[in-house]
Structure formats: structure tokens, C-alpha cells
Amino acid sequence: MTSVEICAGAGGQSIGLERAGFGHEALVEIDDACCATLRMNRHEWNVLHGDVTRFDGRPYQGVELLAGGVPCPPFSVAGKQLGAKDERDLFPEALRLTDEIRPRAVMLENVRGFLDPAFESYRTKLFSQFRKLGYKPAIKLFQASDFGVPQLRPRVVIVALRSEDADHFDWPEKHPYAAPTVGDTLVDLMASNGWAGARPWAAGAQAIAPTIVGGSKKHGGPDLGPTRARRAWAELGVDGRTIADTAPGPDFTSMPRLTVRMVARIQGFPDSWHFSGRKTAAYRQVGNAFPPPVAEAVGRSIIEAFEFAAHRSMLVA
Numbered sequence: 001m002t003s004v005e006i007c008a009g010a011g012g013q014s015i016g017l018e019r020a021g022f023g024h025e026a027l028v029e030i031d032d033a034c035c036a037t038l039r040m041n042r043h044e045w046n047v048l049h050g051d052v053t054r055f056d057g058r059p060y061q062g063v064e065l066l067a068g069g070v071p072c073p074p075f076s077v078a079g080k081q082l083g084a085k086d087e088r089d090l091f092p093e094a095l096r097l098t099d100e101i102r103p104r105a106v107m108l109e110n111v112r113g114f115l116d117p118a119f120e121s122y123r124t125k126l127f128s129q130f131r132k133l134g135y136k137p138a139i140k141l142f143q144a145s146d147f148g149v150p151q152l153r154p155r156v157v158i159v160a161l162r163s164e165d166a167d168h169f170d171w172p173e174k175h176p177y178a179a180p181t182v183g184d185t186l187v188d189l190m191a192s193n194g195w196a197g198a199r200p201w202a203a204g205a206q207a208i209a210p211t212i213v214g215g216s217k218k219h220g221g222p223d224l225g226p227t228r229a230r231r232a233w234a235e236l237g238v239d240g241r242t243i244a245d246t247a248p249g250p251d252f253t254s255m256p257r258l259t260v261r262m263v264a265r266i267q268g269f270p271d272s273w274h275f276s277g278r279k280t281a282a283y284r285q286v287g288n289a290f291p292p293p294v295a296e297a298v299g300r301s302i303i304e305a306f307e308f309a310a311h312r313s314m315l316v317a
Contacts, residue, residue, distance in 0.1 A: 001064045002023050002025050002064055002065070003022040003063055003065035003067055004026045004028075004103070005017070005026070005066075005067045006028045006052045006094065006097065007029065007030075007052060007068045008047075009031070009034050009285065010037045010285035011034075011037060011273065012267065012295065014027060015273065015292040016293065017296070019292065019299075020299030020300045021303050025060055026048055027045055027046065028050065028055050029048070029049065030051050030052070033277040037274070041272075052068075052090060055097070056100070057101040058101070064104045065105050066098055066103040066107070068108055068109075069109045069110070070108055070110060091126055098135070098160070099133055104161065105159065105161045105165065106130070106159070107299070108158045109155050109157050109290050109295075110158075114156045115156055134162060135162060135166075136161055136162075138160070139157070140156070140157055140159075141156050142156075144179075144293070146174030147293045147294050148175055149179055149267070150208045153291060155290060159298065161305060167309075168304075168309050169301060169304075170301060170304075170305075172298060172300065172301045180208075181205060182205045183201065183204065183205030183206055183236075186205075187202035189261060190262075193247040194249060195249060195252050197248070205236040207235075207236060209233075210224075210229050211229070212263060212286070212287045213226075213229060214284050222280045223240060223241055224238070224241075238257065238258060239255040239256065242257060243257060243259065243279055243283050245259065246259060260275060263283060263287065267286055267292075268291035268293045
């Protein structure tokens with residue numbers, strides 16, 4: 001199965017779809033650091049550095065999936081929620097590329113704010129345009145913790161499939177077991193520099209994390225979010241005011257901070273995935289990512305729909 005991904009970021013969705021069984025024909029991303037991260041981790045991927053509004057999808061006609069994490073600020077409650085009036089709204093580009101590429105399926109993710117009543121007419125128009133192109137759209141709100149991610153991270157996913165596949169598509173079921181806690185997830189990383197307090201800390205951090213906040217280039221430096229989020233982190237025994245360069249040392253006695261690697265693990269990235277740039281750039285890449293386990297689960301459901309449709313077609317033939 002092949003795919004084209006727009007707004008690929010640091011590869012959260014890309015990793016998940018790769019695990020599900022998709023091979024990436026092209027990944028489009030405008031951010032320098034994100035492109036460097038994608039190339040560093042997957043030399044074989046065709047990473048296209050540029051503005052998606054200038055990306056021509058016609059050479060990729062016939063791929064099975066068009067995917068993307070289109071920018072969330074137009075719909076985020078943390079912003080002005082300008083929707084279609086925001087110049088960063090790239091849903092129209094996703095529609096254009098759907099028309100140019102004509103994939104079997106489209107998968108787009110965004111923030112929970114996309115489901116707000118203020119955007120009902122926007123969603124109605126978007127889905128109507130997908131139907132005019134021959135696709136049946138569906139939308140669902142996911143909690144990343146339902147798929148093993150140790151974090152409260154709600155994300156909206158839109159899947160639009162051709163009618164012959166849409167009838168066989170089912171959203172993935174959440175995992176039957178609870179997501180691991182922050183303490184259980186990070187205890188080995190906290191202890192990696194010899195901190196004797198790592199295990200007692202982990203014993204007190206027995207809950208999942210609040211939503212990781214990535215911020216933007218306009219934001220000052222790397223931190224774990226606004227005051228409410230920092231209070232939630234403090235209840236887990238984590239100082240959320242800044243990101244640490246390294247894990248606590250042997251004589252550390254204060255409240256620990258998270259490193260970029262720790263935040264990446266909370267987002268569901270494998271430890272083998274490395275991020276380019278300095279701490280602030282790396283943290284933003286992690287914080288803005290779509291958790292790979294959620295992308296994998298949805299990707300597998302899309303492939304299962306394809307396979308079921310193919311099986312039915314063979315029976316009919």
C-alpha cells in the first residue's frame with residue numbers, strides 16, 4: 001500500500017502508517033527541522049521540503065492513501081479559532097490534492113476544537129466537497145490513551161473512502177488495557193544518569209500525562225504548557241517550566257524536568273527516532289506530533305477495509 005503525506009511534521013503519523021503497512025511515496029513538509037528529522041531517520045523516504053500549496057499531486061495518481069496533519073491553529077481553542085478565515089487552513093489544499101491524486105482513502109487529523117459548534121457549517125461544507133469528489137467521509141474523536149499512549153491527547157481524525165471501500169470501514173477499537181503511567185513509562189530514563197530517586201518518583205507518578213503542548217515559533221521556549229498544565233505535571237512530580245538537557249544526576253534532590261527523549265516517549269515515538277536541531281526545535285517537533293500508535297490503528301483499519309473490499313470483489317467475480 002502506498003501513501004502521500006502532507007504536513008508530515010516530525011513523522012508521528014508517518015511512523016504509524018509505516019507500521020500499519022503503507023510505503024510513503026512522498027512526504028511534504030515546510031519546516032526545515034522537521035524535514036531534517038525525517039531524512040535523518042528514513043534515508044529512503046522522498047521528503048519534499050516546501051509549501052503544500054505549491055505541491056502538485058498529479059504525479060502521484062494511484063496511491064492508496066492521502067494523509068496529513070493539517071495545521072491546527074485555525075481550530076484550536078488556544079488560538080483565535082478563525083477557521084476558514086485563517087491563512088493556515090489547509091483543508092482546501094487537502095481537497096485539491098484528493099482531486100489530483102484520486103487515492104482510495106484520505107486520512108486527516110486535527111485538534112478537538114474542530115468539532116466545536118462554531119465549525120459545524122465548515123464541517124458540513126468540507127464533507128459535501130468530499131462527497132462531490134466521490135468519497136464518503138467519517139469523523140471520530142480519539143483519545144491517545146485508548147491506544148497505549150501515556151497521555152491525555154484528544155485528536156480528531158477524518159477518514160474519507162471511495163464508496164466501494166467505505167462500506168467495509170470500521171474505526172479501530174481502543175485497547176482493552178489501560179495506558180501505562182508516566183512513572184512506569186519514564187522510570188528507566190529518569191534513572192539513566194544514576195538518580196537514586198527515580199523509583200520513588202515513579203511510584204508517585206502513577207497517572208497518564210496531560211496533553212503535551214508543542215507551541216509555535218512565536219512561542220518563547222520549550223515548556224510543558226500553560227499554568228493549568230504545569231499544575232497537572234507538578235502533581236506527577238514533574239517541573240513543567242522548562243525542558244531539561246539531561247536526566248537527573250546521582251545527587252539530584254529537586255523536582256525533575258523532562259528531556260526531549262522523555263517527552264517523545266510520552267508521545268508514542270520509538271526511542272530509536274531522533275530529532276534534529278537544538279532543544280527548542282526538537283521539543284516543538286515532538287509536541288506538535290500525532291502519536292504514532294493512534295495513526296497506526298487508523299491506518300490498519302483503512303487497510304482492512306481495502307482487503308475486505310478486495311475479498312468481496314473476488315467472491316462476486
